[in-house]
Amino acid sequence: xxxxxxxxxxxxxxxxxxxxxxxxxxxxxxxxxxxxxxxxxxxxxxxxxxxxxxxxxxxxxxxxxxxxxxxxxxxxxxxxxxxxxxxxxxxxxxxxxxxxxxxxxxxxxxxxxxxxxxxxxxxxxxxxxxxxxxxxxxxxxxxxxxxxxxxxxxxxxxxxxxxxxxxxxxxxxxxxxxxxxxxxxxxxxxxxxxxxxxxxxxx
Amino acid sequence: xxxxxxxxxxxxxxxxxxxxxxxxxxxxxxxxxxxxxxxxxxxxxxxxxxxxxxxxxxxxxxxxxxxxxxxxxxxxxxxxxxxxxxxxxxxxxxxxxxxxxxxxxxxxxxxxxxxxxxxxxxxxxxxxxxxxxxxxxxxxxxxxxxxxxxxxxxxxxxxxxxxxxxxxxxxxxxxxxxxxxxxxxxxxxxxxxxxxxxxxxxxxxxxxxxxxxxxxx
Numbered sequence: 001x002x003x004x005x006x007x008x009x010x011x012x013x014x015x016x017x018x019x020x021x022x023x024x025x026x027x028x029x030x031x032x033x034x035x036x037x038x039x040x041x042x043x044x045x046x047x048x049x050x051x052x053x054x055x056x057x058x059x060x061x062x063x064x065x066x067x068x069x070x071x072x073x074x075x076x077x078x079x080x081x082x083x084x085x086x087x088x089x090x091x092x093x094x095x096x097x098x099x100x101x102x103x104x105x106x107x108x109x110x111x112x113x114x115x116x117x118x119x120x121x122x123x124x125x126x127x128x129x130x131x132x133x134x135x136x137x138x139x140x141x142x143x144x145x146x147x148x149x150x151x152x153x154x155x156x157x158x159x160x161x162x163x164x165x166x167x168x169x170x171x172x173x174x175x176x177x178x179x180x181x182x183x184x185x186x187x188x189x190x191x192x193x194x195x196x197x198x199x200x201x202x203x
Numbered sequence: 204x205x206x207x208x209x210x211x212x213x214x215x216x217x218x219x220x221x222x223x224x225x226x227x228x229x230x231x232x233x234x235x236x237x238x239x240x241x242x243x244x245x246x247x248x249x250x251x252x253x254x255x256x257x258x259x260x261x262x263x264x265x266x267x268x269x270x271x272x273x274x275x276x277x278x279x280x281x282x283x284x285x286x287x288x289x290x291x292x293x294x295x296x297x298x299x300x301x302x303x304x305x306x307x308x309x310x311x312x313x314x315x316x317x318x319x320x321x322x323x324x325x326x327x328x329x330x331x332x333x334x335x336x337x338x339x340x341x342x343x344x345x346x347x348x349x350x351x352x353x354x355x356x357x358x359x360x361x362x363x364x365x366x367x368x369x370x371x372x373x374x375x376x377x378x379x380x381x382x383x384x385x386x387x388x389x390x391x392x393x394x395x396x397x398x399x400x401x402x403x404x405x406x407x408x409x410x411x412x413x414x415x416x417x418x419x420x
Contacts, residue, residue: 030325037280040317048315100267115264120296152291157273 070160072145078138084164094169097162101154110173122150127170128177140167243361248354249321252305261350261386268342268384279331283318286310321355329420338405339377340369343386350386370412374398377405
């Protein structure tokens with residue numbers, strides 16, 4: 001072999017090696033061949049990448065399977081006691097979730113005069129009417145879980161813990177709408193009379 | 204030993220060094236300018252199969268972000284609502300509106316509405332909403348005033364540099380957890396004082412936040 005062809009071969013290798021660098025210029029790491037959240041997939045008939053839960057799937061997040069906790073019913077029908085511990089934090093959580101998920105129809109006081117009702121949604125009964133004042137926590141839990149008439153179910157959107165928190169809050173809301181000044185503890189009443197409605201509450 | 208290169212290569216090498224130096228300087232100037240002006244479709248409305256208006260539903264009707272974006276506090280993804288969520292109201296409200304035709308088609312055929320993505324990180328980036336929401340980063344810090352939008356678009360470039368601007372000094376942007384969903388929130392004049400308090404209160408480790416493996420894992 002002559003020196004000349006040697007040199008040509010070296011150039012060829014160098015150019016090829018440089019060409020290899022171009023391989024790194026694709027966008028293939030940005031769009032990896034896997035299905036992510038919210039991505040479509042041609043593999044399934046409905047065209048969506050995520051799969052719906054199978055019929056009868058039960059969450060084991062809390063460990064055991066407690067029918068009362070998931071359905072609001074026991075052998076005697078709708079339960080009248082919360083299956084979880086009642087606390088001030090639970091009521092605050094319930095208030096927050098009620099304001100997010102229910103208030104725009106049922107209203108902030110439960111009267112059934114929320115914004116969506118004013119824009120044409122059928123008006124639900126007031127939570128402050130006698131029939132609903134007598135209804136148990138289980139009744140409220142069950143309405144959210146299974147839907148009620150023209151109201152859709154919230155089971156897929158609100159986890160059961162939060163549904164119980166909302167049910168507990170609605171019962172508290174009803175008390176507040178039918179309360180008199182005598183129900184207010186003495187020390188809080190004094191603060192109210194001084195015009196400080198927030199200060200003395202355990203926030 | 205014979206000479207491999209003719210004398211003229213000396214001049215060539217000199218020019219090559221000069222030219223290479225100039226090239227590197229030009230690159231150092233041009234790349235940051237490019238990165239700063241390349242706006243990644245900021246402010247460009249994204250067409251959608253249904254003309255859903257956030258300003259109508261959020262600002263006028265007062266629906267909370269979490270009514271539709273249900274998983275934003277607990278998961279990586281914020282979740283775009285299923286047709287069931289829309290039908291909760293639209294089974295009764297504005298029935299027969301031509302604007303809602305695609306919604307009814309989706310509902311009756313059990314096929315998801317194909318919303319177009321507005322924000323979409325490359326697959327090699329990990330992002331997590333709940334980590335930000337529970338640590339006091341407001342929706343409007345990253346998405347702008349969505350509740351005023353009649354349509355949907357990006358308000359931030361969402362490049363790595365943009366993420367890092369906050370990860371290097373989160374105290375400049377943090378707000379109390381209770382204000383995360385408040386779209387009208389205005390930072391106080393002593394933001395840095397408040398921000399530093401929040402960094403301590405929420406146990407945010409700023410040394411960890413700038414490590415590559417936080418976002419590239």
